[in-house]
Amino acid sequence: MAVMQYREALNLAMTEEMERDDRVFLMGEEVAEYNGAYKVSQGMLDRFGDRRIIDTPISENGFAGIGIGAAMVGLRPIVEFMTFSFSYVAFDQLVNNAANMRYMSGGQFSVPIVFRGNSGIAGNLGATHSHRPEALYAHFPGLKVMMPSTPSDAKGMLKAAIRDDDPVIFIEHENLLGDKGEVSEDPDFVVPIGKADVKREGSDVTIITYSRSVITSLKAAEKLEEEGISAEVLDMRTIRPLDLDAILNSVTKTHRAIIVEENWPYCGIGAGVADRIYRAAFDELDAPIQRVTAKDAPLPYNRRLELDMLPSVERVVEAVNQVLYR
Amino acid sequence: MAHAQTEAKPIVEREQALDWLRQMLVIRRFEERSAMLYQRQKIGGFCHLYSGQEACAVGSIGVLRDDDYVITAYRDHGHAIARGMDPKAGMAEMLGKAAGCSKGKGGSMHFFQVDRNFMGGHAIVGSHIPLAAGFAFASKYRGDDKVTLCFFGDGAMDQGALHEAFNMAGLWKLPVIYVVENNMMSMGTQLHRHSAVLDLTQRGGPPYGFSASIAVDANDVEAMAEVTLEAANRARAGEGPTFIEAKTYRYRGHSMSDPMKYRTKEELEKARERDPISLYEVVLRERGWVDDESLELMQAEVKEQIDEAIRFAEEAPEPELDEVYTDITVSPYIPQE
Numbered sequence: 001m002a003v004m005q006y007r008e009a010l011n012l013a014m015t016e017e018m019e020r021d022d023r024v025f026l027m028g029e030e031v032a033e034y035n036g037a038y039k040v041s042q043g044m045l046d047r048f049g050d051r052r053i054i055d056t057p058i059s060e061n062g063f064a065g066i067g068i069g070a071a072m073v074g075l076r077p078i079v080e081f082m083t084f085s086f087s088y089v090a091f092d093q094l095v096n097n098a099a100n101m102r103y104m105s106g107g108q109f110s111v112p113i114v115f116r117g118n119s120g121i122a123g124n125l126g127a128t129h130s131h132r133p134e135a136l137y138a139h140f141p142g143l144k145v146m147m148p149s150t151p152s153d154a155k156g157m158l159k160a161a162i163r164d165d166d167p168v169i170f171i172e173h174e175n176l177l178g179d180k181g182e183v184s185e186d187p188d189f190v191v192p193i194g195k196a197d198v199k200r201e202g203s204d205v206t207i208i209t210y211s212r213s214v215i216t217s218l219k220a221a222e223k224l225e226e227e228g229i230s231a232e233v234l235d236m237r238t239i240r241p242l243d244l245d246a247i248l249n250s251v252t253k254t255h256r257a258i259i260v261e262e263n264w265p266y267c268g269i270g271a272g273v274a275d276r277i278y279r280a281a282f283d284e285l286d287a288p289i290q291r292v293t294a295k296d297a298p299l300p301y302n303r304r305l306e307l308d309m310l311p312s313v314e315r316v317v318e319a320v321n322q323v324l325y326r
Numbered sequence: 327m328a329h330a331q332t333e334a335k336p337i338v339e340r341e342q343a344l345d346w347l348r349q350m351l352v353i354r355r356f357e358e359r360s361a362m363l364y365q366r367q368k369i370g371g372f373c374h375l376y377s378g379q380e381a382c383a384v385g386s387i388g389v390l391r392d393d394d395y396v397i398t399a400y401r402d403h404g405h406a407i408a409r410g411m412d413p414k415a416g417m418a419e420m421l422g423k424a425a426g427c428s429k430g431k432g433g434s435m436h437f438f439q440v441d442r443n444f445m446g447g448h449a450i451v452g453s454h455i456p457l458a459a460g461f462a463f464a465s466k467y468r469g470d471d472k473v474t475l476c477f478f479g480d481g482a483m484d485q486g487a488l489h490e491a492f493n494m495a496g497l498w499k500l501p502v503i504y505v506v507e508n509n510m511m512s513m514g515t516q517l518h519r520h521s522a523v524l525d526l527t528q529r530g531g532p533p534y535g536f537s538a539s540i541a542v543d544a545n546d547v548e549a550m551a552e553v554t555l556e557a558a559n560r561a562r563a564g565e566g567p568t569f570i571e572a573k574t575y576r577y578r579g580h581s582m583s584d585p586m587k588y589r590t591k592e593e594l595e596k597a598r599e600r601d602p603i604s605l606y607e608v609v610l611r612e613r614g615w616v617d618d619e620s621l622e623l624m625q626a627e628v629k630e631q632i633d634e635a636i637r638f639a640e641e642a643p644e645p646e647l648d649e650v651y652t653d654i655t656v657s658p659y660i661p662q663e
Contacts, residue, residue, distance in 0.1 A: 069460015
């Protein structure tokens with residue numbers, strides 16, 4: 001084990017997989033000579049050369065499609081979106097080509113590709129650069145969506161994504177990139193796709209969440225503990241396919257659930273998760289599920305307003321109190 | 327424009343030439359019978375027919391190697407057949423049958439055949455053009471000398487995906503040949519109403535540093551073959567992409583649901599005077615490679631082949647209902663219901 005940043009763990013995952021498999025390469029804007037706009041690919045050009053670490057023009061639709069084409073004929077591309085907000089420029093490639101290719105070819109072509117980059121509410125970036133696209137991509141059969149919350153998960157989950165034979169949308173969080181944690185240096189350490197993780201055990205309420213909201217929820221759980229409430233924090237890790245068993249196991253234990261995400265509320269991740277809990281385990285619930293989301297508005301530039309959009313510790317505590325009828 | 331068939335020495339041997347003529351006849355018959363099946367509602371969805379453009383697919387694909395890649399847009403039946411797809415698999419796909427080339431999940435616009443490196447029929451205009459650059463990127467990455475041949479219509483010239491892919495193909499000197507089948511119509515919008523510049527060779531190659539940008543009479547199958555072969559040789563030699571403007575004409579509407587009110591009967595009749603199949607028959611007669619008897623025999627064989635394909639497709643079973651959940655992911659698929 002070594003202590004490293006989330007961004008270093010992502011770098012290590014890509015580096016190990018590229019050393020293991022020559023078919024893996026990284027392309028995107030500024031990933032090579034600039035060492036990555038967010039320094040996730042620091043040093044990789046020096047290590048692998050410009051055949052495998054490839055700077056692209058600012059042409060998301062084009063290079064996403066080139067990655068998909070390369071994957072269709074047997075390479076294993078990692079395509080970085082500088083921020084995931086820019087993936088919308090390539091939306092057609094991701095949803096019409098990557099998601100559909102296997103199906104509409106009757107299983108003849110697969111697309112083993114990872115689209116990765118950061119997203120999330122952070123840094124006064126205003127409405128265009130702060131998108132949380134996971135609900136959009138999780139909507140499409142054929143795509144897998146993963147969002148790590150810790151450096152350890154960042155490494156293990158990205159390795160699983162690179163090794164997977166299907167297209168994976170791998171969304172990092174801008175505010176987690178500098179977080180430090182213990183990370184396995186075992187090159188075969190992999191966190192499987194579709195496996196949720198109990199980040200904190202508890203018995204009174206389940207907080208279902210992912211990405212940065214895991215950190216917020218853990219802080220909330222500490223605060224709740226001071227008030228004598230035992231909260232379980234369940235990190236979904238993979239948004240699609242959902243680890244419903246893990247969610248139901250926890251809800252069956254605590255009988256109360258809240259869902260915390262940075263998404264907008266309508267048709268957000270929590271909407272889908274709550275629906276599945278209600279239909280699978282309604283009788284287990286002692287209270288209606290509460291949701292903590294971003295407010296239903298575009299992201300404002302102003303710092304005070306931006307912070308107000310975020311699911312805060314206080315809002316998580318308040319939602320827990322609601323399901324406990326306190 | 328290049329006119330190979332006016333040259334003294336043909337670029338193909340007799341056997342190859344007869345094969346190309348037969349392929350064009352197969353495509354024509356496949357399409358005309360498809361129109362009838364569409365009218366009888368045996369074929370659903372959109373159905374874009376290729377009649378009139380046969381020489382384009384047959385001449386260009388005809389000079390490729392088996393390990394090269396071919397990709398096209400939604401008007402894909404002709405390219406698939408030219409690439410060696412059995413018309414049975416194509417017709418079964420049109421009828422949505424499990425024996426179809428895409429198991430009945432693709433339909434008319436989404437023909438695929440992996441073992442011929444036929445990389446599909448793609449139905450979003452321009453969306454497949456970056457994929458072609460991706461295949462070519464993979465060839466360069468691996469250091470093999472496979473070439474990618476990518477077809478699209480003149481309407482796709484107006485898409486951003488084309489511009490982005492062309493820029494990277496030129497920048498990285500990818501081994502790809504881009505063929506715009508300029509049938510002068512973007513659905514129902516004539517070229518002069520959708521393109522600011524009418525000479526597509528100016529829009530295609532030069533702005534992106536391609537090795538060449540060539541216009542060709544695509545009713546002339548051997549001219550099409552010649553420019554494609556030259557482009558493939560340049561690509562294999564590491565000289566990068568070629569842009570080919572294949573000037574052609576479609577006899578049918580954009581799709582079967584198009585009443586074609588945007589053009590006159592006279593225009594269509596004039597176009598038919600330069601029918602690519604008739605033109606090639608004349609050339610092959612002049613060379614003494616066909617005569618009335620051999621042409622009639624070939625036509626009868628083609629008719630029987632397509633009749634057989636239709637019989638096969640009509641008798642083939644429907645996909646099982648649980649097939650809706652197969653072929654979504656390589657790993658076991660969990661419906662999120």
